[in-house]
Amino acid sequence: MTDQAQKNGGNAWQSEKFLKNLTKRKRAERRFRLTGLLAIITALTLLAILLFSIVSKGYTAFVQTFVTLDITFAESVIDPNGTRDPVELRTANYTKLVQNSLREKFPDVTGRRDLRRLFSLVSGDADIKLREMVENDPELIGKTIPVSLLAGDDVDMVNKGYIDRNLVEDDRRVKDKELAWLDVLEADGDIAIRFNTGFFTNGDSREPEKAGIAGAMVGSFYTLIITMVIAFPIGVMTAIYLEEFAAKNKLTDLIEVNINNLAAVPSIVFGLLGTAGRRFDARPDDIADNYHCGPCRHPRRTGQHSPSGPWPRCVKSTGGVPPYPAAVHAGHPDRNDYRPVASTR
Amino acid sequence: MSFYPLLIVLLLMSAVGYWFGSKKALSTVGKSSNFITPRPHQFGLYVVIWALVPPVVLGALWAMLQVTPIQMDTGAMRQIDRVVFPVLLLLAAGAGLYFSILRINPDLRVRKTIEGVIYIILILASIISILTTVGIVLSLLFETIQFFGKVPMSEFFFGLTWSPQTALRADQVGSSGAFGSVPLFTGTLLITFLALCVAVPRGLLSAVYMPDYASSKFRSVVKPMLEILAGIPTVVYGFFAALTVGVFFRDLGDSIGIDVVSESALAAGVVMGMMIIPFVSSLSDDIIMAVPQSLRDGSYGLGATKSETVRKVILPAALPGIVGAVLLAVSRAIGETMIVVMAAGFAANLTANPLEAVTTVTVQIVGLLVGDQEFDSAKTLAAFALALVLFIVTLCLNVIALIVVRKYREKYD
Numbered sequence: 001m002t003d004q005a006q007k008n009g010g011n012a013w014q015s016e017k018f019l020k021n022l023t024k025r026k027r028a029e030r031r032f033r034l035t036g037l038l039a040i041i042t043a044l045t046l047l048a049i050l051l052f053s054i055v056s057k058g059y060t061a062f063v064q065t066f067v068t069l070d071i072t073f074a075e076s077v078i079d080p081n082g083t084r085d086p087v088e089l090r091t092a093n094y095t096k097l098v099q100n101s102l103r104e105k106f107p108d109v110t111g112r113r114d115l116r117r118l119f120s121l122v123s124g125d126a127d128i129k130l131r132e133m134v135e136n137d138p139e140l141i142g143k144t145i146p147v148s149l150l151a152g153d154d155v156d157m158v159n160k161g162y163i164d165r166n167l168v169e170d171d172r173r174v175k176d177k178e179l180a181w182l183d184v185l186e187a188d189g190d191i192a193i194r195f196n197t198g199f200f201t202n203g204d205s206r207e208p209e210k211a212g213i214a215g216a217m218v219g220s221f222y223t224l225i226i227t228m229v230i231a232f233p234i235g236v237m238t239a240i241y242l243e244e245f246a247a248k249n250k251l252t253d254l255i256e257v258n259i260n261n262l263a264a265v266p267s268i269v270f271g272l273l274g275t276a277g278r279r280f281d282a283r284p285d286d287i288a289d290n291y292h293c294g295p296c297r298h299p300r301r302t303g304q305h306s307p308s309g310p311w312p313r314c315v316k317s318t319g320g321v322p323p324y325p326a327a328v329h330a331g332h333p334d335r336n337d338y339r340p341v342a343s344t345r
Numbered sequence: 346m347s348f349y350p351l352l353i354v355l356l357l358m359s360a361v362g363y364w365f366g367s368k369k370a371l372s373t374v375g376k377s378s379n380f381i382t383p384r385p386h387q388f389g390l391y392v393v394i395w396a397l398v399p400p401v402v403l404g405a406l407w408a409m410l411q412v413t414p415i416q417m418d419t420g421a422m423r424q425i426d427r428v429v430f431p432v433l434l435l436l437a438a439g440a441g442l443y444f445s446i447l448r449i450n451p452d453l454r455v456r457k458t459i460e461g462v463i464y465i466i467l468i469l470a471s472i473i474s475i476l477t478t479v480g481i482v483l484s485l486l487f488e489t490i491q492f493f494g495k496v497p498m499s500e501f502f503f504g505l506t507w508s509p510q511t512a513l514r515a516d517q518v519g520s521s522g523a524f525g526s527v528p529l530f531t532g533t534l535l536i537t538f539l540a541l542c543v544a545v546p547r548g549l550l551s552a553v554y555m556p557d558y559a560s561s562k563f564r565s566v567v568k569p570m571l572e573i574l575a576g577i578p579t580v581v582y583g584f585f586a587a588l589t590v591g592v593f594f595r596d597l598g599d600s601i602g603i604d605v606v607s608e609s610a611l612a613a614g615v616v617m618g619m620m621i622i623p624f625v626s627s628l629s630d631d632i633i634m635a636v637p638q639s640l641r642d643g644s645y646g647l648g649a650t651k652s653e654t655v656r657k658v659i660l661p662a663a664l665p666g667i668v669g670a671v672l673l674a675v676s677r678a679i680g681e682t683m684i685v686v687m688a689a690g691f692a693a694n695l696t697a698n699p700l701e702a703v704t705t706v707t708v709q710i711v712g713l714l715v716g717d718q719e720f721d722s723a724k725t726l727a728a729f730a731l732a733l734v735l736f737i738v739t740l741c742l743n744v745i746a747l748i749v750v751r752k753y754r755e756k757y758d
Contacts, residue, residue, distance in 0.1 A: 025650055032652035036554030039547040040567060046619045047574055053589040054581060237470035245467060257747055259474045264673060264743045265481070265736060266680020268707050272732045273481050275714065 064196040064209065065151040065159040067122055067185060069101045072144040073134060084138050094127035094134075098149065106181055117178055121185075123150040123209045148192065153208040158182060159191060351431055355438055359396040362442045366392030369449045382451045391455035394462050395445035399437035403430075485736060488729030495723040496524045501730060503527065507693035507704075509713060509724045524727055526734070528693040532610065532703030536685060537678040539614025539699055540621060545671055547618075548625025552633055553655050555626075575623035583687030586616035591688055594700075603700065606690070611699040613688040617681055621674045628673060632666030632750070633659060637757055666753040672746035676739040682707040706731050 012018060075082065077100070078092040102118050103109070109118050126149040133147070134140055154174045157163045159182075169176050185191050202212025238259065246252040363386075370388035407430055493501070504525020551571065555564050591612035598605030605611070636659050644654040660667070690702030691712055713728035 025653070029650045029652045032655070033554070033558055036550045036558060039550035040554060040571070043547050043551060043571060043574070043619075043622050044567065046622075047570065049589075050577070050582075050585050050619070053585055057588065234470045234473055237467050238474065241464075241467035241471045245464060246471075255471050255474060257744060258478055259471075260747050261740060261743045262474055262477060264676050264680075264739060266682065266707065266739055268680065268682045268710055269481060269485070269732050269736045269739075272710070272714075272729060273477075273484050 060160045060162075061199060062196050063160075063193050064198070065156040066148045066192045066194055067151045067155065068146050068148045068190040068192065069098065069105065069122070070144055071097055071101050071130065071147045072104075073097065073130075073140045073142060074100070075142050078134060078141055084141075086135070089134055089138065090131065092131070092134075094130040095124075097130055098122055098126045106184070109181075114177065117175070118181065120152045121155050121178070121181060123152050124207060125150055125210050148194075150198075150209055151191070154178070155182060155191075156209055159193065351434065354435065355397065355400055358435075358438050358442060359393040362392035362396045362446065363389035365446050366390075366449060369446060370451070373450055383455050387455050387459060388449055388453075390459055391449070391453075392442060392445045394458060395441035396438050397441075398462070399441045400434040403434055403437055481736060482733075485729050485733040488726050489733045492723060492726035492730045495726065500524055501526050501727075505695055507709070509709070509727055522724060524723065526706075526731065528695040529704060529706045529709055529731070531695060531697070532689070532693070533679055533705040533707075535610050535697060535699060535703055536614045536617060536689065536705055537675055539611060540617035540678045541671070541675065543615050543618025544621040544625050544674060548622045548674075549629055549667065551622075552626045552629040553659075555630065556634065557651055557655065571623050571626060574619060575627075577620070579620065579681065579683040580687070582616050582620050583683045583685075586612050586684055586688030590616050598700065605700045606702045608688060608690045608702045609700050610689065610703045613685050614699065616688060617678055617684050620681070620684065621677055624677060625670060625674050628670035629663070629667050632663045632670060632753065635666070635754060635757055636662045662757075663753075665749050669746040669750035669753065672742050672749070676742035676746070679742075680707065680735060680739050682711065686711050706735050710735075 074097065077096050078094070079085075079088055081088070099115075099119050102121065103115075106118060109115060129149060130147065151159070154163070155178075158165070158174050158179065163172065163174050165172075165179060182191070198210060199212045200217075201214050202210055203215035204213075205211040238255075242252065242256060246255075367385040367389035370383075370385045501524050504523060505527050506523040506525045507528050508523040510522050555568060559567070587608070591607045591609065594609055594612050595605050595607040640658055640662055641654055644658045649657070685705045685708050689708055690704050691708060692702060693704050693709070694701055696703060710728045710731050713725060713731075
């Protein structure tokens with residue numbers, strides 16, 4: 001070093017070798033920095049793609065298509081006797097009103113199949129709305145007013161652009177005729193898109209346009225509450241114990257490692273703990289209800305139960321129903337009567 | 346007497362006890378020889394403890410007895426349950442109440458009792474975690490033993506085919522299922538490996554980049570954004586993997602002439618990797634932060650650049666901790682269920698090709714338990730055997746990781 005330093009006028013920091021090395025190191029530095037930035041950017045890009053994908057696929061569920069029809073609240077359909085009896089109004093055939101209105105709008109549609117397609121333009125829920133209208137205001141009977149009704153799921157999908165109109169008819173869920181009707185409705189300004197309030201107020205349904213998350217939300221809410229009630233006090237008390245009271249010994253260590261481990265146990269293993277726990281849970285009522293007996297998971301009345309199975313306890317220890325042969329099981333006593341069959345009948 | 350009336354009576358009794366206890370303490374306070382006496386409400390609490398603890402202990406013992414396989418349904422036992430037990434409970438509460446009020450005098454060290462009871466409650470709370478673990482192990486163990494009674498252990502651990510269909514009757518075709526779990530574990534490992542390939546470099550680099558390179562403004566924006574990834578429910582990731590990423594890889598493969606199935610291991614692995622990026626980054630962030638500043642200062646003092654310091658000083662010093670963090674991420678990836686249920690296949694292929702569909706242990710557990718199952722068939726019991734292996738594997742990984750991380754922390758403390 002000293003030799004070189006003297007050669008370069010006494011300054012080692014300016015030697016050619018050193019400068020070359022420095023450039024290299026600075027480049028390596030920049031490269032490293034860039035790699036780090038790149039890693040973060042890819043992670044954020046993935047996040048952005050995820051959010052975009054979810055939002056772009058999901059946002060249309062928050063709006064729904066409505067069809068406005070001129071509904072004639074015909075007295076002959078709703079209240080043929082003219083009594084205005086609430087029971088009569090409640091049980092009347094409001095679907096018929098919708099169908100009549102659609103027939104009027106498209107008088108040239110005939111044939112069972114075509115009519116069924118025509119009627120499916122409007123959700124099967126439409127009659128409930130009409131019934132509520134009439135119940136709230138029986139004066140409506142005999143009048144004809146435009147009513148905005150929830151569209152059927154296929155109409156909704158076409159309107160939101162999820163069904164390709166250019167597809168060959170055979171490959172398309174919605175046929176040419178329906179598209180033509182839709183175009184007529186569209187041209188008359190009878191189709192509207194509105195916020196999907198049913199999504200938040202309905203339970204699950206087989207009809208997509210009626211399906212909502214209310215039931216699921218209630219379930220999630222209760223699960224949340226119960227989890228909180230269990231986890232919060234126990235967790236806080238454990239923390240206080242471990243931090244403030246516990247001596248540093250093997251037991252404390254064990255508890256601490258164990259808690260950390262519980263947090264990392266796959267959730268599905270906890271799920272299996274719940275399943276297996278049902279072996280203690282089978283109540284006599286469940287059995288008599290023709291309900292699933294916990295882990296046995298098959299209805300008692302199918303006669304499939306094998307008394308020699310691995311779950312003798314779920315039969316034996318709960319309510320004293322002895323392990324019957326399958327045939328006896330098939331004719332299990334009624335609800336609330338879970339005395340041993342052999343002694344009662 | 347049923348539970349709720351009993352509870353209400355007990356609570357009423359303890360309320361009365363509280364009132365009497367504090368009243369008596371107040372009336373006797375003048376006779377104290379000590380200067381410091383407990384507050385009246387502490388005497389009240391003392392009485393409440395004596396009113397509640399004996400019945401609670403009795404009730405717990407009775408509940409434990411009911412879980413045991415003793416025949417509970419005989420007339421005598423039912424009589425005990427309905428009449429004798431509640432009376433006993435109330436008697437115990439009453440006796441506790443009476444004698445504790447009798448004992449009250451200003452020199453009684455009630456605070457010690459209260460402290461002791463609180464201490465015991467805290468210990469019980471922290472022991473619940475251990476009981477949970479024991480519960481998991483026992484419940485899985487019983488079913489697994491049943492399973493190994495039907496399927497030999499050697500087939501489960503070394504068999505190469507997994508096809509858990511069992512017929513209802515013995516004379517049906519294909520009634521003998523195959524329970525070789527090797528394809529499941531290779532599938533799990535393949536997806537885990539892919540996930541780590543995505544997560545570890547990104548997580549580690551962002552953990553290095555954030556403290557040393559990023560400006561505080563950048564950090565305050567980007568860090569919470571990365572944490573969002575950890576907060577997204579896994580079912581949403583599952584949707585993303587199945588509907589977007591899987592399809593994307595399939596189309597990509599089509600366009601360059603490679604056959605990629607839409608439920609490829611690659612899609613599930615990449616999305617799972619996304620999920621564990623913040624996991625790796627926040628854990629390694631903690632660990633890198635724990636490297637003493639003196640090491641960095643020494644390195645900078647010798648003229649090293651930042652990247653040299655990171656590569657030659659910080660990373661080697663933090664290596665054990667990072668290994669621990671990665672192990673925790675592995676255990677998390679192995680146990681991840683929802684993403685693979687939605688995005689990976691159900692067919693058990695023994696392959697190392699990430700473009701093919703593989704299945705995982707968790708997927709199969711879900712598959713075996715969904716729907717009505719006979720709980721005495723090997724098919725259903727296999728789920729418990731798989732879960733037990735899963736539990737043991739993740740337990741080992743977690744414990745090793747925790748020990749490594751703890752040792753590492755102690756080194757620099």
